[in-house]
Amino acid sequence: MANKNSVTMTDNRTGKSFEYNIIDPTLGASVVDIATFYKDTGLFMLDRGFTSTASCRSRITYIDGSKGKLMYRGYDISYLATQKSFVDTAHLLLYKKLPTNEERDAFKLELKKRSFVHEGMKKLFDAFPDNAHPMAILSAAVSALSTFYFDHLDIDSPEEYMEMAKRIIAKIPTIAAFSYRYSRGLPIIYPNLDRGFTENILYMLRAYPHDHIDLKPIEVKALDTIFTLHADHEQNASTTTVRTVASTHAHPYAAISAGICALWGRSHGGANESVISQLEMIGDVKNVEKYIAKAKDKNDPFRLMGFGHRVYKNFDPRATILKDIREQLMKERAIDSKLIEVANKIEEIALHDEYFIERGLYPNIDFYSGLILRALGIPKEMYAVIFVIGRVPGWIAQWIEFKEQPDGKIARPRQLYLGPTEIKPE
Secondary structure (H helix, E strand, C coil): CCCCCEEEEECCCCCCEEEEEEECCCCCCCEECCCCHHHHHCCCCCCHHHCCCCCCCCCCEEEECCCCEEEECCEEHHHHHHHCCHHHHHHHHHHCCCCCHHHHHHHHHHHHHCCCCCHHHHHHHHCCCCCCCHHHHHHHHHHHHHHHCHHHHCCCCHHHHHHHHHHHHHHHHHHHHHHHHHHHCCCCCCCCCCCCHHHHHHHHHHCCCCCCCCCCHHHHHHHHHHHHHHCCCCCCHHHHHHHHHHCCCCCHHHHHHHHHHHHCCCCCCCHHHHHHHHHHHHCCHHHHHHHHHHHHCCCCCCCCCCECCCCCCCCCHHHHHHHHHHHHHHHHCCCCHHHHHHHHHHHHHHHHCHHHHHCCCCECHHHHHHHHHHHCCCCHHHHHHHHHHHHHHHHHHHHHHHHHCCCCCCCCCCCCCCCCCCCCCC
16 A cells, blocks of 8 residues: 555556655645666656756745745745844845844954955956956956965865855955946956945945045835845746756865856846836836737737746736835936836736736836846946846855755756757668
């Protein structure tokens, strides 16, 4: 008799049945352990995009797409984004707990001390043309970090993990700001140790030598919230890339660099840039109806950017938080009113049109984050870079988790081969 906590599969070719254990999670869907499936049946599973495959065991992030639920280490995203800072969230992801006041102060100080990059890296930035995309520079620079900190190649203790983690989290904003300023031919601005983590990023992007700038609290809060909302998101494409590279025992900075490259794609971290480009293309509220019709036409390749999500099927909880932030920004800082009018009209139609409602095409995080980043004066080519800064704590937490699991294996998916059979030379 089959185990109640198992599933039986029968091979109709041979009539043989095989039993596979079901593993129950603390939350979410149970999984079937099919580790011996190929050995038992001689078959592989075909799962395009891994939509029904759990690639790992994890204790970091939980998503319930049907309920619009996102949690880091058991904390709901709305609590972290509205009551805690990004530094708190990074500490939670790395240390598995929110910091005490003393721990927060120590963590902040450590990030400040490690925020400067080796002066030798300037030669790397000088090698890129002025119009190089900041994401390309960022990926190369992070990979190059491994040449300055090659001791991280073989790290085995939690203390070494955390040293590496704090180093990369602290340096990524500086490298990102340098990447942007080199791409624009602007003078480099070093970190200001009197400023907080998120405030310092805006400072390094905006400031000029010997020039004082004032940053409004709502601006810092808006960017900090974006970082928190992007800090981790389960096994998405870039996180899976980081874990895959980690499985080869490559340098952790090489894994992060690979994650940056994966995030650059328009269907991933580049989506909010695409939202702004599309709003600019639509141009005027009077053109919205035409583009809505194009989006609903199944024969038209046009896609409305910033609507719907691969995981969330009712609403994106991150978008709800950012919508409130956008409203606060509109009150305190000038926002491109033309784009806001276009965005508001699209949102109004999408939330009430049966076509969008039936398909779960609601505004997602990219729809709002792009508008907020534009309001902060951050250029489009930096949107994915901002995403990277927020996501690094999650990537590092995932990397550490993989390293700490004793049964980790090198990632090696199989394939359904559809090419020619062996061709005999004449």
